[in-house]
Amino acid sequence: MSLFTDIRRLFMLSCEDVNDFIVEYLDGTLDDRTRRRFEKHIANCPACSTYLDQYRETVTLVKEEADADVPEPPEELVDATLDFLRQHYDDAAKNGAS
Amino acid sequence: MAPSSQHKPNDPPASGARSASDPLDVEAILSGDRRAFEHLVRKESPRLFRVIVRIIRDDDEAQSIMQETFLQAYQRLDTFRGDAKLTTWIYAIGINQARAALRKKRRTNPMEEADMERLQPSFNKGMYAEPPKEWDPQKMAERSERQRLVREAVDQLPENYRTVVILRDLEELSTAEAADILGISEGATRVRLHRARKALRSILASHFEDRAT
Numbered sequence: 001m002s003l004f005t006d007i008r009r010l011f012m013l014s015c016e017d018v019n020d021f022i023v024e025y026l027d028g029t030l031d032d033r034t035r036r037r038f039e040k041h042i043a044n045c046p047a048c049s050t051y052l053d054q055y056r057e058t059v060t061l062v063k064e065e066a067d068a069d070v071p072e073p074p075e076e077l078v079d080a081t082l083d084f085l086r087q088h089y090d091d092a093a094k095n096g097a098s
Numbered sequence: 099m100a101p102s103s104q105h106k107p108n109d110p111p112a113s114g115a116r117s118a119s120d121p122l123d124v125e126a127i128l129s130g131d132r133r134a135f136e137h138l139v140r141k142e143s144p145r146l147f148r149v150i151v152r153i154i155r156d157d158d159e160a161q162s163i164m165q166e167t168f169l170q171a172y173q174r175l176d177t178f179r180g181d182a183k184l185t186t187w188i189y190a191i192g193i194n195q196a197r198a199a200l201r202k203k204r205r206t207n208p209m210e211e212a213d214m215e216r217l218q219p220s221f222n223k224g225m226y227a228e229p230p231k232e233w234d235p236q237k238m239a240e241r242s243e244r245q246r247l248v249r250e251a252v253d254q255l256p257e258n259y260r261t262v263v264i265l266r267d268l269e270e271l272s273t274a275e276a277a278d279i280l281g282i283s284e285g286a287t288r289v290r291l292h293r294a295r296k297a298l299r300s301i302l303a304s305h306f307e308d309r310a311t
């Protein structure tokens with residue numbers, strides 16, 4: 001029994017391991033073997049499954065808030081920037097910096 | 099602009115007529131061609147402005163930081179080494195200026211590293227010390243309230259964590275691009291993003307948890 005437990009542990013990820021892997025799992029950068037172990041753990045562990053759902057939900061909510069709050073660039077943004085640049089392109093040369 | 103009658107049929111379109119979707123001529127930009135550079139300014143201004151305003155949360159300041167960014171970039175083109183995309187390099191200049199400005203003017207006290215640590219899940223022999231409680235859909239239902247909580251949570255993050263969330267989760271840059279902009283490794287970028295998201299989850303959990311369970 002205890003040998004069995006030890007062997008099982010070798011092949012199983014702990015909840016802490018699973019937590020560490022979440023960011024790579026969602027990025028799709030886990031290697032196949034680790035991804036399968038990750039998914040197997042999630043399927044059998046309510047705590048990790050709930051945590052992963054809430055982590056995903058958090059990312060979704062952050063995006064939702066940002067999308068609702070997209071800063072509109074001022075209309076004159078580009079023209080004002082080009083005016084600014086044309087006035088200052090040669091500043092460095094005048095300061096003798098280049 | 100020159101009247102079109104002066105155009106010979108085979109002339110390329112005048113620079114002013116370039117549309118924002120035309121590709122950047124990086125070689126011309128690097129050689130100091132102002133028209134090519136101004137095409138980049140037209141093309142990238144709206145997005146760069148948006149990122150900067152998300153960091154600094156002030157339209158006027160964002161605009162002036164963006165203008166300084168393009169000017170600095172133009173004046174320092176000879177230091178561009180080509181190991182990142184030119185636009186990534188310019189974003190790095192802008193974002194770093196915005197971060198410096200934010201640190202100077204920070205209105206509210208952001209959390210500190212110790213607070214971030216407290217908001218990470220803790221484990222005991224590899225298991226959750228406190229398994230996550232379910233979130234109550236009723237507490238999450240009110241949209242404007244939910245958005246206010248999320249905005250407050252993001253605003254509380256220390257600046258380096260907030261910036262990585264803005265780059266990865268709002269601007270949806272790749273880990274590699276975010277790492278180039280922040281000047282840290284991809285691994286460090288992922289660790290920082292993960293810590294930020296875990297902290298945000300904890301803050302939201304304190305509002306959304308179903309206390310009955």
Ligand SMILES: [Zn+2]
Nearest residue numbers: 014015045048
């Ligand atoms: Zn688990």
